[in-house]
Amino acid sequence: MVNRLVLLLMLCISPACWAYSSLTASVDANPVVANQSFVLTVIADDEVDANALDTTALQRQFTVVRNNVSRSTQIINFNTRRETRWQLVLIPKDTGTVTIPPLTADGLQSQPITLKVVADNAEAGQLATVFMKAGLNEHEVWLGQPVDYWVKLYLAAELQRGQLTEPQLANASVMQLGQDKNSNEVVNGRRYRVIERHYLVTPQQAGTLTLKGSDFSGDILKPGRSNDLFARSLSTPVQVMGSPLTLTVKQPPASFTEPWLVANAVSLSEQWNPQQLTVKVGDPITRIINLTAVGTSEAALPNLKLDYPKGLKSYPDKAERGDDPQGKEIVARLQQSTAIVASSAGEYTLPEIRVAWWNAKLNRKEYATLPARTLTVLPSEASASPAPASAPSQPEQAQPRQPQESSLWRYLSMLLALALVLTFIWGYRRQPTAAAVTVAPSPQPGPERGFTQAAQNNDLQRALKLLPAHLDGIRGPTPSLTQVRQQFPELAPELDRLQQARFGRQQHPAQTTELLRLVAAAQQKVQQNQQHLPELNPKA
Structure with a gap:
């Protein structure tokens, strides 16, 4: 008897006792708004394959955004309930009254739904x-x-x-x-x-x-609370x-021929380091130019064209760009930093800088400008040696002509000077030779040794400072680096590279090995040329 009851209970809770019998459809809102989604829920009262629901009929009047499928099983008092649920997120294509057509799944069909679609307005x-x-x-x-x-x-x-x-x-x-x-x-x-x-x-x-x-x-x-059974x-x-x-x-106006820049406001500013515009030859000075534009992006800012007069060497860094959102606008910035080194003394006029731009608010062409600047360059300490003092000039007074008396005195002065020189020579030769003990002075690093040692130690600043004295007199006077460039043009490219490393904003260690090699080669070349010169007084 017990076996029969257990068998009957198992038959009651088996899948065969709960057959697929209905397919229902419902929406979460009616009416719905155009361009906004609503959810169509389709429920089958049994476990059905996820692809069993045919949604092809929906695509004519709706955009199917998502289709989520879930299954659940629940047993209450030995009663088993199974469910397959499709949640379709739909967006209507037209306004007005539309009909969600019947949907089919494994032979069963849902009921159609009449739906009202309103326009996207205040309603x-x-x-x-x-x-x-x-x-x-x-x-x-x-x-x-x-x-x-x-x-x-x-x-x-x-x-x-x-x-x-x-x-x-x-x-x-x-x-x-x-x-x-x-x-x-x-x-x-x-x-x-x-x-x-x-x-x-x-x-x-x-x-x-x-x-x-x-x-x-x-x-x-x-x-609120959910009434969902599962x-x-x-x-x-x-x-x-x-x-x-x-x-x-x-399109930009045809009259605007410069690089196109449209903005609400544009400005140019500059900074100098050091601030004073008076430097010495060889001393670097850094110029920082800032281009700021309101209402445009950094990609639209043009590159700055900077021209410097002859006698000034410029070493520009890579321009820095950036955007800075401020409220509902964006501020674009460009910063150009340039190191300037003067090769000779004097006054240099840096030309005016102009950037053309189109004022979007006033619909007209305008210019952002930086006025011209005057840079004063003084001689360096090496080239500013004082001139020998000269006796103050006296106004010439008219003297009576005394040709015979002046000639006599001139000849007597020459004879006395010659006699004095011969006396000194005769006295020096008559001195007895004695072994003189001399104390050798302690060696001091002269210009040649000082430059070589600084270059070997990669001391760029000291090497450049001692180089003019090191080469002085080899091909002519070289009191400064400017004269070194003129007397030794083969050294100019290497000097430019080293000064770029020294004065550039993004400084990096510089190797002076190549400069030392070029200087030695230049000295050797001069010595070889001197050995091949003919004697001024060849022997007969």
């Missing part, structure tokens, strides 16, 4: 739990002029997760401005949490363009499609 805030607003701060801009695209996401439910995509525009750069802003608004009596985001869209193509707006996809939590998650998926926007991009 949407009264109907939708989640909706978006978006726009452009300007609908007509110049080529390369950034435009602000803003989007606001309105949430009347708690957000479990979500993703907001950036707008899309062909041949344009898109950059998010700052962080998201959170606030609260009341729309038609309903309180919403608002997430606001801004994007900077810079078109690189002229014409009438269509910008695809941002899309939102995520999950929101349902308010205690599934209370979240529901949601999708909102951004509306397209039209943007007109104008």
Whole structure:
């Protein structure tokens, strides 16, 4: 008897006792809003294959965004219930009254649903739990002029997760401005949490363009308790499609022949290190020029063309660029640093710097300028040796002509001077020779030894300082590096390289081995030329 009861119980809870018998469909909202999603839920009262539901009929009037399939089994008082659930996130393609057609799965069919789709307007805030607003701060801009695209996401439910995509525009750069802003608004009596985001869209193509707006996809939590028999998650998926926007991009004016730069404001400034514009020959001075533009990106800033007069050597660093978002605008910056070294004394006029730009607010061409500067270069200490003092000139007085008396005195003076010289020579030869003990002075590093030692130790500053004295007199006077370049042109390229390493903003260790080799080669060449010179007084 017991065996029969157990067998009957097993038959009652077996899958055969609970057969697939119904397919139902329902929506989470009616009416729904255009460009915003709603959820169509289809439930089969048994375990059915996930691909059994045919959704082809939906694609004519709806965009199928997501299709989630879940299965569950529950046993209560020895009663087994199985369920297969499809959650389809749909976005209507048209407004008005539409019909969700019957759907089929394994031979069963759901009932059709009549759905009302309203336009995306003020009524949407009264109907939708989640909706978006978006726009452009300007609908007509110049080529390369950034435009602000803003989007606001309105949430009347708690957000479990979500993703907001950036707008899309062909041949344009898109950059998010700052962080998201959170606030609260009341729309038609309903309180919403608002997430606001801004994007900077810079078109690189002229014409009438269509910008695809941002899309939102995520999950929101349902308010209150769930009546779900299987205690599934209370979240529901949601999708909102951004509306397209039209943007007109104008070509630059034909009269603007300089590199195109459109902005709301542009300025030029400079800094000097040291600040005074008076230096000595060979001393470096650094010039830093800043180009700032409001309402454009750093990629649009042109390279600065800097011309320096002859006699000034310039060593520019790589220009530094950057963007700095400020509110709903962006500030672009370019910084150009240049080390300047004068090779000769004098006054040098640095020409005016001008950058042409188009004022987007006033629709006219303007210039950002830096005025001309005068740089005073004084002689270096090596070349500023004092001139020998000369006796003050006396005004010549008219003297009476005494040809015989003046000639006599001139001859007597010459004879006395000759006699004095011969007396000194005769006295020196008559001195007895004695072994004189001399004390050798302690060796002091002269210019030659000092330069060589500094170059071997890679002491660039000392090597360059001692080089003029080291080469002085070999091919002529070399009191400064400027004369070294003139007397030894083969050393000029290496001196430029070493000064770039010394005075450049991005300084790096310099090797003076090559300079030492070139100097030695130049000295050897001069010595060889002197050995091959013919004697001034050849012997007969």
